[in-house]
Amino acid sequence: SYDLTQPPAVSVSPGQTVTISCSGDNLAEKFVSWYQQRPGQSPVLVMFEDSTRPSGIPERFSGSNSGNTATLTISGTQAMDEADYFCQVWDDTSAFFAGGTKLTVL
């Protein structure tokens, strides 16, 4: 088992920058992935290997991982970015997800 912690909710004004954190013991030793889940939809991969954006994900999404904390940053946040965001790591053969952060774009 591996415990990951995210803040339950964050908010941001349109056009501003927001960061979503994900914490775990020695998290920097693992690769972190991030998923976006809009209401009623399936998760979408927005970041893998800490800081690599999949094809089709806007450049305003970026990621980092250092020490015990990984961070997903959204620059120039848009209304369409309002969603739940989940970080995920692998520990042995199992994937572990954090509880998720609800991002509100006010």
Next chain:
Amino acid sequence: EVRLVQSGGGLVQPGGSLRLSCAASGFTFSNFALHWVRQAPGQGLEHISVISGNGHSTFYANSVKGRFVISRDNPHNTLYLQMGGLTFEDAAVYYCAREMLRGASFDSWGRGTLVTVSS
């Protein structure tokens, strides 16, 4: 285009069984490990099972071990999850997901299928 089309699910009584299917297209099916991830109402994501591309290796989370069986039919590009001994705690949306070749992340997801456990 990668597609994962899910079917199965529905209402089942406690102790009952159900089989979920996930039909894939748009990629070489046997090259990819496939997973089942579930999400209870209003909750986060829980990884419950994985099967290797050739079907020879499987893994189950403790929460479903001994009750669920993952399998795949490579000639027919379909993933399955046979669920038995269902409890109220198994009620969730179940997603099939593809593990990408690089990065070991889940790069494609099905739309999910709802499993309701009720007497």
